[in-house]
Each structure stands twice: as structure tokens, then as C-alpha cells.
Amino acid sequence: MTTPLHSRRQFLQQAALGSALVSYSLPRLAKADIDYRELLPESMTKAGGEFTNYGQPSPYEQQVIRWISANPDMPGNGVSWSPLHELQGTITPNGLHFERHHNGVPAIDPAQHQLLIDGLVDKPLVFSVDALKRYPMQSRICFIECGGNSNSSWRSQPILTAAGYAHGLVSNAEWTGIPVRLLLEEAGIKPEAKWVIAEAADGASLNVSIPLEKLMNDALLALYQNGERLRPENGYPLRLVLPGWEGIVNVKWLRQLRLSNAPAMSRDETAQYTDLMPNGSARQFSFEMASKSLITSPSQGMTLPDKPGIYQVTGLAWSGRGKITRVEVSADGGQTWVDAELQQPILSKAFTRFSLPWKWQGQYAVLQSRATDETGYIQPTREQLLKERGRHGFFHFNAIISWEVSEEGYISHVYPE
Amino acid sequence: MTTPLHSRRQFLQQAALGSALVSYSLPRLAKADIDYRELLPESMTKAGGEFTNYGQPSPYEQQVIRWISANPDMPGNGVSWSPLHELQGTITPNGLHFERHHNGVPAIDPAQHQLLIDGLVDKPLVFSVDALKRYPMQSRICFIECGGNSNSSWRSQPILTAAGYAHGLVSNAEWTGIPVRLLLEEAGIKPEAKWVIAEAADGASLNVSIPLEKLMNDALLALYQNGERLRPENGYPLRLVLPGWEGIVNVKWLRQLRLSNAPAMSRDETAQYTDLMPNGSARQFSFEMASKSLITSPSQGMTLPDKPGIYQVTGLAWSGRGKITRVEVSADGGQTWVDAELQQPILSKAFTRFSLPWKWQGQYAVLQSRATDETGYIQPTREQLLKERGRHGFFHFNAIISWEVSEEGYISHVYPE
Numbered sequence: 001m002t003t004p005l006h007s008r009r010q011f012l013q014q015a016a017l018g019s020a021l022v023s024y025s026l027p028r029l030a031k032a033d034i035d036y037r038e039l040l041p042e043s044m045t046k047a048g049g050e051f052t053n054y055g056q057p058s059p060y061e062q063q064v065i066r067w068i069s070a071n072p073d074m075p076g077n078g079v080s081w082s083p084l085h086e087l088q089g090t091i092t093p094n095g096l097h098f099e100r101h102h103n104g105v106p107a108i109d110p111a112q113h114q115l116l117i118d119g120l121v122d123k124p125l126v127f128s129v130d131a132l133k134r135y136p137m138q139s140r141i142c143f144i145e146c147g148g149n150s151n152s153s154w155r156s157q158p159i160l161t162a163a164g165y166a167h168g169l170v171s172n173a174e175w176t177g178i179p180v181r182l183l184l185e186e187a188g189i190k191p192e193a194k195w196v197i198a199e200a201a202d203g204a205s206l207n208v209s210i211p212l213e214k215l216m217n218d219a220l221l222a223l224y225q226n227g228e229r230l231r232p233e234n235g236y237p238l239r240l241v242l243p244g245w246e247g248i249v250n251v252k253w254l255r256q257l258r259l260s261n262a263p264a265m266s267r268d269e270t271a272q273y274t275d276l277m278p279n280g281s282a283r284q285f286s287f288e289m290a291s292k293s294l295i296t297s298p299s300q301g302m303t304l305p306d307k308p309g310i311y312q313v314t315g316l317a318w319s320g321r322g323k324i325t326r327v328e329v330s331a332d333g334g335q336t337w338v339d340a341e342l343q344q345p346i347l348s349k350a351f352t353r354f355s356l357p358w359k360w361q362g363q364y365a366v367l368q369s370r371a372t373d374e375t376g377y378i379q380p381t382r383e384q385l386l387k388e389r390g391r392h393g394f395f396h397f398n399a400i401i402s403w404e405v406s407e408e409g410y411i412s413h414v415y416p417e
Numbered sequence: 418m419t420t421p422l423h424s425r426r427q428f429l430q431q432a433a434l435g436s437a438l439v440s441y442s443l444p445r446l447a448k449a450d451i452d453y454r455e456l457l458p459e460s461m462t463k464a465g466g467e468f469t470n471y472g473q474p475s476p477y478e479q480q481v482i483r484w485i486s487a488n489p490d491m492p493g494n495g496v497s498w499s500p501l502h503e504l505q506g507t508i509t510p511n512g513l514h515f516e517r518h519h520n521g522v523p524a525i526d527p528a529q530h531q532l533l534i535d536g537l538v539d540k541p542l543v544f545s546v547d548a549l550k551r552y553p554m555q556s557r558i559c560f561i562e563c564g565g566n567s568n569s570s571w572r573s574q575p576i577l578t579a580a581g582y583a584h585g586l587v588s589n590a591e592w593t594g595i596p597v598r599l600l601l602e603e604a605g606i607k608p609e610a611k612w613v614i615a616e617a618a619d620g621a622s623l624n625v626s627i628p629l630e631k632l633m634n635d636a637l638l639a640l641y642q643n644g645e646r647l648r649p650e651n652g653y654p655l656r657l658v659l660p661g662w663e664g665i666v667n668v669k670w671l672r673q674l675r676l677s678n679a680p681a682m683s684r685d686e687t688a689q690y691t692d693l694m695p696n697g698s699a700r701q702f703s704f705e706m707a708s709k710s711l712i713t714s715p716s717q718g719m720t721l722p723d724k725p726g727i728y729q730v731t732g733l734a735w736s737g738r739g740k741i742t743r744v745e746v747s748a749d750g751g752q753t754w755v756d757a758e759l760q761q762p763i764l765s766k767a768f769t770r771f772s773l774p775w776k777w778q779g780q781y782a783v784l785q786s787r788a789t790d791e792t793g794y795i796q797p798t799r800e801q802l803l804k805e806r807g808r809h810g811f812f813h814f815n816a817i818i819s820w821e822v823s824e825e826g827y828i829s830h831v832y833p834e
Contacts, residue, residue: 048521053482054512065470072753088641089556095471104465139506176506224505
């Protein structure tokens, strides 16, 4: 194998033993081109800045932003992408959680906001936000992924934008709220109720249909995101969180849950968020986001400075069907695979960070990652996905993503097949 | 028992069964004094606000801030407290992570910053931040607590400030960085090395001594906090994270690790962060933060609007020695206890959220929580702690905290004994 990948255990053992691999690589990284400055740095010669009531990132990190891509004729309709290629760990900080709005971010006074539960219930109920704050809450770390994430990968040519700006309509946070089941049971569910129409209080009057069963299972009416109240762009003051299901049904600015015996067949579940299949039919209600992974570093647009050199291949894997059980990495375009290490704890329907050291010898390479979830489902190649779904898709792209490494160490998005 | 506490399972079963308890309580909450407004809210009649590159909290949440308490003569020396009484879940968002600075927040350009490892090593090493970014990283969700957290509880009278502003020098985040062990092994540890002197690049030239064993065990050289790069007030560009150990040894703005055969006996490990014991001796190097818990809601300064009414008692528990195994709640000042539900997953040396529904009948009550960790250590009463440690303490207060509920539903901090 000309592009050796090393298991983390093997790497650490070698590090501990001071083996040839490590004495070859890490000290060279450490020395860099820098001498330690004997003089005190300026920061030690004076008092530092003030305390702050609410902190902000370092001014040296101003490039770490969401990338906005909105409709010029309707600036409230679009997305902003999480910079996954700049992040580490698994939590997405609230300031960088992806956005998808159909008509902008409503400014909602929580004292004026209400949630109505009606339709096929014994007793319609109205909740103020203050009343909801007194209900039992649960927390769950889970990802939310827009059904349109990675949509550029359906195009015939690979897009050359940074990993997060092509695949970052997915983020992962600790959501805290009330099990929706508790509220529905309080209203009393009529036996004929099968669907729930959820409506947002935004300028798009966004509404979608959700099977009642999902709301009774693991859905949360979230009020908190990573400990603090929801951000406006993530649904303040109330949003649905449906772990593992596509973003649009995680309705933000939630104002109504109407129980029904049939779906509403609204615009966003008929004209949009459906999948045109090879036989000309449209697949609807594809709620569950399938197993997927993405190498965040090294990735599109980065360069490898040392040749040869040791690089950490790292990325994220997630599945709407449960836990990630395995992530494999290939450096030869999928001919051979090595198991990556998975960061603990591995949580169901949440980001799992994988990593693997890679010794790059300076040759042409194609880096790929492939996730498997606890149902046994394996992330498909792009070729397999196109075979199943055709070439006219826009939503629900979850195939393997490939980063080409040139002999000069430049990383580009490619379609290898 | 006049103040019944209910196990979560019991509560949910009753909710599912529509029992007397629930029909008595929850619908009354739901109705509030509000009718559902048939007219569309204003937010649905117009386009919403713009996408943002980096999001901020809702303007309606401006009261959710860190509370700054600094020395008027030296404004860079002080603390800012996390508003734990306003937060939910277990993650502390980066903007609200507590601060403790000895001489302000240094503004450090990462391109100029270096880390030196020297002293009793085979080969001193200097690392640029860019070089460090290429090392293998691990993530860990853990709390950091200032050794001086809850220091007002040593006073003879209970302080009447909000829970977070008396006990919120503790926060919990996902930290990502390099196992310190890897870097020390690369430098080569001489056999006589037993301590490591860690120095910060701040205007206080803060330096502390850390047993080498801890750095070899689970210490991280953190570069990331909840996914993004460290905030300036939390050590940008580099900090030590020593899971479970008092805040001061989690050195921020780290510039040097010097291996030594003895501690440095610096100001912050002799004059400060030591415990004056009843026999007149001073306890030094009390690194490990003992098991502790805090009811965050209801808590000091809040009121219970409904009498009688159902309230969720919720809070946080943590231990520097491992996992929390049990949190008990009392509504009668410690005479009787009921097990609270612990939010999963329970992680070692991390915040664990507990909760329990409480039916308040309108009588005088004293709410308390008591944490047990996996070593079997049980959080002591204040009386027990004072007996062991005397009345002249300032650091390392971990006793049970008591919230008195008056017949009018007003919550106050009390010392019950």
C-alpha cells in the first residue's frame, strides 16, 4: 500500500515507543521554522482586556463564519452553511449552527407567542411560553440536517467550495425541551389521528405534516440549544426537534400542532423536499436522514505543507437511524479501507467524530470516508446512489465524498468514478 | 409527607393515564390566562430578518448574561459568573462560560504564539499553533470549576444572589485538543521529573505546578471549545484542560510547560487556592473538585406562581472524581430524600442534569439536592463541611445548598442548621 493509514492505537503505541515513524514525523512538525522567543510576549507586559457579559470569538477567527447563500430576489429565502472544515469535536456552537429560512428570521416576543394544539384532540390547548417552561424537560444531543444538504453533489461536475460550504447544512447541538408526547397526551389524542400538521410563525407560514408516531416517540418541543435559549435563527422561542429526521420537519418558531387523519400536502412536502426517482415518480416524506460521513480535514481547498508528512484525517459521521458503528477511510479512492477511531461517547442520531493518522508520501491520492450505522446500512458510493436515485435529484444526497490530493499536496473535490 | 416529590417514572405514568394528579395540574398550567389569537401574529405578515455569519442570542434574552465581579482597583482581576439559573441541559454555551482572570484577557495573535516544553526533558521543543493543529486530537465533555466557586457560602450569613451568581464559577463544555502525554513523550521525560510548571502568556504571568502524573493521564492541550476555537477569555489560542481539577490549573493562554522535580511554590498555590484548616495548617494542592450539586430551578430570587402547583425541581451535579451515580432531592431540609432522575448520558467529570417533579401545597419548605459519585463520596451538609474544614475557608466549598420556600412562594438562600 503506497499511502499507509494507521490505526490510532498503532499510532499511539509507536509514539510511546519513540519508533521510527514518530521520530521521523512529529519532531519535524514541532520544530517548525520558529525559535522560542526569550523575550516576554507583549501580552505578558500589560493588563489584558475586560470581562464581558457575553463572550465572542477571537478577532483572529473572523474567517470562521457561516456562508450565506440566499435568493437575491427574496433575501429571506436561502441557507447559511456551517464551516465544518474549521470546526473540531462534535458540538456545533450556536453562532455557527446552519440556517435554512423560507422567508427570513421572525423577531418573536416570547411573551406574545402561543402554541396551539388542536384538530383531532379531546380538548384543544393553548400554551404560553412561560407555562411551557414549567413542564418536565429532557436533553438530547443530536444532529439536524437539511434535506437539501450536499445538493451540489447531484450536479454533473464536482463543486469546488470548502467542505462545510457544500455539506454544512448539518449541525449538532444539545437540545432541551419537553417531550411532545406529554403535551399531546394532555390534549387527548383521538383514535383517528395519524398525522400532525406543524405550522411556524414565520413570514412563510411554513407548514409540514409529521406522522403522529414520530411525535409520540422521541420528539422534543425544544426551548434550549446548547444550554441557552434557542437562537432566533433556530426557532426562538419554540421549535420541534425530531432526532434523525430532515431539517424541515424540525419546525422552528412553532405556533401550532393540528392533529389530522391525513397529511396537509403542503408546498414543502410536494413541490419541495421530494425526490424525483428514475422511473419518473416522486418519493415523498423521506424523513429519515440516511448514514453519511464527511472528511472535514484535510478537505477541498486545503494544502498539505510537508511531503512526505503525517496528517490527521478527521471528519464527522451521522445517521438518522441510530448510532454510527464504523467509519472507514480510504486513501486510494475506495480500493482499500482502514477503520478510523471513533470518538466516545457515540450517541444515537448525533455527530460522531472519526480520525486516523495518514502518512502521505507525496503521491496522488483520493481520500474518502464511509460510515456504517447500527442498522448495518453502509454509506453508498456516488455511483451506487445515482444508480438507485437517478441523476435528477436535489434532496437527500448521502453518498461518499472524495477529496483528491495532488502530488503538490493540493486538495480538490472530485467524482472518482 | 406534606411536600410530595414524585419520581419521573411515576409522573410520566400518571401523565399517560390522565390521573388525578395530572388533570389537577397540567391543564391548569396550559390554559394560563391566554386565549389563542385567531389573527396571525405580526411575524407571519412580513419577511423576517437576514441571515447572519455568526449568530447572537435573541434580544429578548438580554438578561441572560455573565455577572462580572472584578476588583475596582484592578479591573482585570476578578470573575464573571455563569447564569446557571437561566440555563438548561448540560452544555454551557461559549458566550456564557465563567471567567476567572488575574490580570485581564490577553489579546494573542496565534501566528505569534508558541508553546515551549523544557526543563527535565531529553530535548526541549517549541511548537507553533499551526504545528499543534496537525497533532491527533481528542474531545471530552467536562466541567471546569474555579477553586473559589461558592466562596460566599463560607460567610456566616447566606448570600441572597441568584444561584448562578453565587455558584456559577463552574461551566461544562466539549473541549478538543491534543493529549498532553503525546507532547511530553515527544520531548522525552527524564526519570526525575515529577512536576510540571505551567505558565500563561497573560499580564499576571500566572504559573502553577501540576503533578506530571495528571498530565500523562487525561490532560488535554485544548484548542477548541464546543466545536470552535477557544474563546479569548477561555485561553485562546491554547489552554490546558485537566478534567475534574480546579480551574486555576487548567492554565489558559499556555506558553510553557517546564518539567521539574518539585513544585514551583508560586503565589497561586501558596498564598491563594489553599485551605486554612481548623488546626491552623494550610491544605495545599487540593486539585480534585469533590462531588457537588445545585438546584438551579426553583432557586434564590424566584417565586412559585401557583399555590398549590406542580414544579420541576432541576439542577446540576458534578464530581472531579468520576461519574455522578445518584442525586437525591429533599423538600424538608434534609429529613427525607427522593431520588431524582439523571439525564443520560452520564459522563465522567461532567455536568449531570437532574430533575424531579414537586407538588407544592403552599407550605414552608426547604429544597436541597445531594450528589453521590462513583467513588461512593456523598456531598456533605454545610455543617459537616464546617466541622471538617473550620470556618475560615475560602476555597473548595462543596456542601449542600438550601433554598427556602416561603408560604408566599418566594425562594431564598438559607443555612438550615
